[in-house]
Amino acid sequence: MSEPLIFELSREGKRGYTFPECDVPESPLASLIGTRHLRREPAALPELAEIDVIRHFTRISRLNFCVDTHFYPLGSCTMKYNPKVNEKIAALVGFSQLHPLQPPQTVQGMLRLLFELEHLLCEITGMDAFTLQPAAGAHGELVGMMIARAYFARAGEPGRNIVLIPDSGHGTNPSSAALYGFEVQGLASDASGRVDVKQLGAALTPRVAALMLTNPNTLGLFEKDISSIAGLLHDNGSLFYCDGANLNALVGLAKPGDMGIDILHTNMHKTFSTPHGGGGPGAGPVGVKKKLAPFLPVPRVRRDDARGTYFFDGVGAGDSVGRVHAFYGNAGVLLKAYAYIRALGAEGLRQVALDAVLNANYLKELVSACFDIPYNSGPCMHEFVLSAARQKEHGVSALDIAKALIDxxxxxxxxxxxxxxxxxxxxxxxETETKETLDTFARVLCEIAQAAEHSPGTLTNVTPHTTPVSRLDEVSAARKPVLTWCAESGREEKDSASGRQRR
Amino acid sequence: MKKYTKTHEWVEPDGTRATVGITDHAQGELRDIVFIELPKKGAGVSQGAACAVVESVKAAFDIYAPLSGKVIEINPKIEEDPSLVNQDPEGAGWFFKIEIADAAELDGLLDEVTYYKLLRGEAQ
Amino acid sequence: MHYTPHTDSDREEMLRRIGVRGIEELLVDIPASLRNTEFSLPEGMSEHELLKHMTVLASANRPLSELTSFLGAGAYEHLIPAAVEYLLARPEFSTCYTPYQPEASQGTLTALFEYQTMICRLTGMPVANASLYDGASACAEAAILALRAQGKNRVALARSLNPFYARTVATYLKGLGTEIVEIPYTEGGQVDTGCLADIAGTVSCVIVQSPNFFGVIEDMKAIGEIIHDTDALFVASVNPVSLGVLAPPGECGADIAVGDVQVFGNTLSFGGPYAGFFAVAAALMRKIPGRVCGMTQDREGRRGFVLTLQTREQHIRREKATSNICTNEALCTLASCVYLSLLGRQGIEELARLNVQKAHYACEVLSAIDGVTPYFSGPFFNEFVITLDSAIPLDALEERMLKQGILPGLRLGRFFSDLERCLLVCVTEARTREEIDRFAAALKQILKENL
Structure with a gap:
């Protein structure tokens, strides 16, 4: 990679921003604060002019693939197009310059937006109440686990300590459950790739608090038996948690609330098209059925119907799990989701799901001759999973195919x-990709598959050569982690990462 | 005499003590080992229970104690350079030594012939 | 409005290729009983209508651009250079995913590596991650790390820790049955070190904030020494702006330093998105939650960056992961990386100095008013607590001030019953002397009328 690090561009004395002159009488810091508390020397931040900073970050930005420049078919991540009007909206000073602790009478527009978003999400998902606080999907899962734990504590069943998770589940599911002290028990999928209802029945003991299920699941399949699954869980006194990462396939077609789901987390940065930002910020609102609403995190947004005003209720119904975010979640993200839902309306949202399903099935059809597709007994929903097992026989792995696609x-x-x-x-x-893009992608993917059979040497362990770097040495990166830059040695502060603890 | 487990650990008893490591087959499956978390000296381990973790770039595996006992020595070299386990898993890449709690546990382990038979079975 | 590009004939052609007569045939897996098309949602809008609607909502707010704010308490109004917003708007940064494919993500990865380095240099810690949700969840994750590392199911929080953070920590720990003990503050507004010494030996960690919730600077070196005589980990929650002039946590013996980088170039946005930073001592490197970016080389020996130490993370370790976090706050860390690059070594020091000077000036002019007294005697950074000796209820006072376009600070009674008559006042470089004087004049007038 040719672009130097910002630290290497630094030249002593340069500044990229000037603060207004100090307009109050000044006293020496030592007299105001005391020398004991002061820093001995300034932090070694890089020194650059504004133009240096602009050029550096503009140059490195061009080393990224992004939705605006490339087709980005990451399964489970829903990398759809992000409407530009939403960026304009989020930048309105009436939204961006609100302090979270302003008196409620000065933030009525924002409170109303959040209140209405909760209700829109209830309508779309069929849940009874929502919290907007979780800052991302995994945060929402954790909040869901908190709600489940609080519910069973209230019900006098603190012994319900097991969460069942299918082996096809996202990694966040077991880690969220474990983070909140639950014991995780796996469930194998059946031959069709769905929950094995018999096995679930056998796993349901009085200690089971909940099942965490993604629907459509991570194979892109709708869990056909979802109503019986819900029945089994409820008969056992357990809760049904739905990972809503794949809600994109259902909006406007079916509501998780109708499927017997008790707790559902959603991802605004997937379903409702807020940009991913290279790994956040996201927002992961959690919806629950009525019986669980008292346990939602505080504060809750409420409306004083008599006055038509909105306010924060810091106490909730008394059984709240508590606060899960310093303030109210990622309001700046939530408002983009609100704008997206309002722009589309019911018809537009339904078209989202329909075209998501159409695009996935079309693309699956185009590549089906070139790859094995396990669990392919019928149509998929919004995504599908190919296996490169056939290509692997020639030595070409899924990762090799991934790298070939980059090139x-x-x-x-x-x-x-x-x-x-x-x-x-x-x-x-x-749903936001054109037929032309899908056609081209399918053609390229099939060409790679053919190359894997006829000339595997051109693919195996080959490295992208159109990118700024070729395959990177991840083994060394993990063996001897270099996590910061050190100008003095021209390398990083090596010893820092392998030093000994004081005890 | 060296004994093996179905989970691909080896143990070599020496009087009341024993040295523990992972087999050549295991290191081959793991490929490039990047980090090893060993039990603390003085810690108790029990047969069949997880006692160490071996990590590659994108995977982590539990290592199970072949015998119960108390850890009396760990191999600092593999903490410094985990690739040693890839290079010499059943020699310089040993994990730790224990004071054997119950020598009878050795009887339940596999001998070399049986272990390699098992590996061939796995391969088929 | 719709963002789906197909024409009807595209859709027909695609359905034909799939070999079905209609889209319904693709939806057969959804049982008919679960199909629900009854959605009472408002009609969709054109882009123009949407903009109008959103502008109406935005206009129903009174943003800080129209007000003179002295609110802080964990979210701070700072000046944001135009270049930050400009770069943040680049789609290459905003519309990409987590950099799992390093060859296609060197931009994001480079910025993360630079960000981590800046956090380390500011905090004096050797290792930093690529961000957590916010300062509150960073505190909670620090407590969980400590519980696992040290084994005692008990943690201590300074009572002067931001109460929003303290409550978040309590929520996170409830499921683990952890006992939380509180360390009181002295008249100076600082951690009671006698009490700290009694408690530190019984807990897995002690979380202390400096400048604390009251703006008071803690004696972090003394606190570090006390904690280091025990097995407890020292978690320092710091406002990173203060590190422009204050001794970094790494020099005070902190094992974990956390905080929020909202202050570095992120808009207030009604409480989020912000980003928690998380930095640790070397020995805790493999216990750190969240993503970490590392430097390495490609096959040609060129420098490049990857996400590393991934075996700690949920997508590999599942229930044994150090944290469940997946999506973090990458774009907010980018904002702080750009912001800190623009400020540089001199700028960060000047920023912190401006905050100290303005806050001290404000404290002086406010304290000169009859009926206004600083509540704590300890040294402070850019926030301070005043107590108002007047008959007027504080909510009425707030209402009066608001009429003059002033947000006078945060009433502390809702968090601390002993501080019923107190206001937490924040003054950053965004306030001018004229604004501070206007605040003092307005307060003086109101108090005079309500003697």
Whole structure:
């Protein structure tokens, strides 16, 4: 990579921003604060002019693939197009310059927006109440686990300590459950790739608090038996948690609330098209059925119907799990989701799901001759999972195919997930891609598959050569982690990462 | 005499003590080992229970104690350079030594012939 | 409005290729009983109508651009250079995903590596991650790390820790059955070190904030020494702006330093998105939650960056992961990385100095008013607590001030019953002397009328 690090561009004395002159009488810091508390020397931040900073970050930005430049079919991540008007909206000073602790009478527009968003989400998902606080999907899962725990504590059943999770589930599911002290028990999928209802029945003991299920699941399949699954859980006194990461396939068609789901987290940065930002910010609102609403985190947004005003209720119904975010979640993200839902309306949202399903099935059809597709007994929903097992016989792995796609101008699909598919390539085209893009992608993917059979040497362990770097040495990166830059040695502060603890 | 487990650990008893490591087959499956978390000296381990973790770039595996006992020595070299386990898993890449709690546990382990038979079975 | 590009004939052609007569045939897996098309949602809008609607909502707010704010308490109004917003708007940064494919993500990864380095240099810690949700969840994750590392299911929080953070920590720990003990503050507004010494030996960690919730600067070196005589980890929650002039946590013996980088170039946005930073001592490197970016080389020996130490994370370790976090706050860390690059070594020091000077000036002019007294005697950074000796209820006072376009600070009674008559006042470089004087004059007038 040719672009230097910002620290290497630094030249002593340069400044990229000037603060207004100090307009109050000044006293020496030592007299105001005391020398004991002061820093001995300034932090070694890089020193650059504004133009240096602009050029550096503009240059490195061009080393990224992004939705605006490339097809980005990452399964489970829903990399759809992000409407530009939403960026303009979020930048309105009436939204961006609000302090979270302003008196409620000065933030009525924002409170109303949040209140209405909760209600729109209830309508779309069929849940009874929502919290907007979780800052991302995994945060929402954790909040869901908190709600489940609080519910059973209230019900006098603190012994319900097991959460069941299918082997096709996202990694966040077991880690969210474990983070809140639950014991995780896996469930194998059946031959069709769905929950094995018999096995679930056998696993349901009085200690089971909940099942965490993604629907459509990570194979892109709708869990057909979802109503019986819900029945089994409820008969056992357990809760039904739905990971709503794949809600994109259902909006306007069916409501998780009708399926017996008790707790649902949603991802605004997937379903409702807020930009991913290179790994956040997201927002992961959680919806619950009525009986669980008292346990939602505080504060809650409420409306004083008599006055038509909105306010924060810091106490909730008394059984709240508590506060899960310093303030109210990622308001700046939530308002983009609100704008997206309002722009589309019911018809537009339904078209989202329909075209998401259409695009996935179309693309699956186009590549079906070139790849194995396990669990392919019928149509998929919004995504599907190919296996490169056939290509692997020639030595070409899913990762090799991913890297080959990069060189041909496509962001690769999600690879090696879900874990139940060998050499998995998980493809989610999303509804915002054109037929032309899908046609081209399919052609390229099939060419790669053919090359894997006829000339595997051109693919195995080959590295992208159109990118700023070729395959990177991840082994060294993990063995001897270099996590910061050190100008003095021209390398990083090596010893810092391998030093000994004081005890 | 060296004994093996179905989970691909080896143990070599020496009087009341024993040295523990992972087999050549295991290191081959793991490929490039990047980090090893060893039990603390003085810690108790029990047969069949997880006692160490071996990590590659994108995977982590539990290592199970072949015998119960108390850890009396760990191999600092593999903490410094985990690739040693890839290079010499059943020699310089040993994990730790224990004071054997119950020598009878050795009887339940596999001998070399049986272990390699098992590996061939796995391969088929 | 719709963002789906197909024409009807595209859709027909695609359905034909799939070999079905209609889209319904693709939806057969959804049982008919679950199909629900009854959505009482408002009609969709054109882009123009949407903009109008959103502008109406925005206009129903009174943003800080129209007000003179002295609110802080964990979210701070700072000046944001135009270049920050400009770069943040680049789609290459905003419309990409987590950099799992490093060859296609060197931009994001480079910025993360630079960000981590800046956090380390500011905090004096050797290792930093790529961000957590916010300062509150960073505190909670620090407590969880400590519980696992040290084994005692008990943690201590300074009572002067931001109460929003303290409550978040309590929520996170409830499921683990952790006992939380509180360390009181002295008259100076600082941690009671006698009490700290009694408690530190019984807990997995002690979380202390400096400048604390009251703006008071803690004696972090003394606190570090006390904690280091025990097995507890020292978690320092710091406002990173203060590190322009204050001794970094790494020099005070902190094992974990956390905080929020909202202050570095992120808009207030009604409480989020912000980003928690998380930095640790070397020995805790493999226990750190969240993503970490590392430097390495490609096959040609060129420098490049990857997400590393991934075996700690949920997508690999599942229930044994150090945290469940997946999506973090990458774009907010980018904002702080750009912001800190623009400020540089001199700028960060000047920023902190401006905050100290303005806050001290404000404290002086406010304290000169009859009926206004600073509540704590300890040294402070850019926030301070005043107590108002007057008959007027504080909510009425707030209402009066608001009429003059002033947000006078945060009433502390809702958090601390002993501080019923107190206001937490924040003054950053965004306030001018004229604004501070206007605040003092307005307060003086109101108090005079209500003697």
């Amino acid at each position: 041909r101008g496509f962001h690769p699909p999600t690879v090696y997930f879900p874990l139940i598919v060998k050499e998995a390539l998980m493809i989610e085209p999303t």
